[in-house]
Amino acid sequence: NAGVTQTPKFRVLKTGQSMTLLCAQDMNHEYMYWYRQDPGMGLRLIHYSVGEGTTAKGEVPDGYNVSRLKKQNFLLGLESAAPSQTSVYFCASRTPGLENTGELFFGEGSRLTVL
């Protein structure tokens, strides 16, 4: 069972370059999320999607764009990378629940370094 798969796992960019992180889930989950993790700061939500064709801003959306053209995929784009975007990025997905208690399933992370 693949679960949530992120590609690439590692990437080094120069300031100003663009790139896209791909997240794919095979659990038919409606909700998908992109987080970034920085030392001592826990997980911060960048963008999320509650269904195919929908996206919404999270806590730290500036400098990122997302698209959810297919239910199973959620793309995170950096149009012009900055050193402040050096981080580990995690994709997660879950099913909707009557309460906001649905378990989040995370990918293994993508480590991005911007020089």
Add this chain to the structure above:
Amino acid sequence: GQQLNQSPQSMFIQEGEDVSMNCTSSSIFNTWLWYKQDPGEGPVLLIALYKAGELTSNGRLTAQFGITRKDSFLNISASIPSDVGIYFCAGPSFHSNYQLIWGAGTKLIIKP
């Protein structure tokens, strides 16, 4: 806004020791979630708590939903090397049905 404060930030423990960590907030939460992140991996849900006063176990792990609904505790008994990692508490945001609020994590390190 809602915030979750975890303590301690990190802890060094001897194998076999019991471990306690907690998560507090100035806001009320109706659900408390405890996740563990192994090195190089994404977080995985350990325990979910849905009712004030609830005590739930998962193997050597026990978590409690505080009576005031403003705190939660996680205990690990007889720690082993594979317990190393970062433990996060999380709870649903009041402002969005889709988002979770996350603590900054407690990092568990085993003394050699």
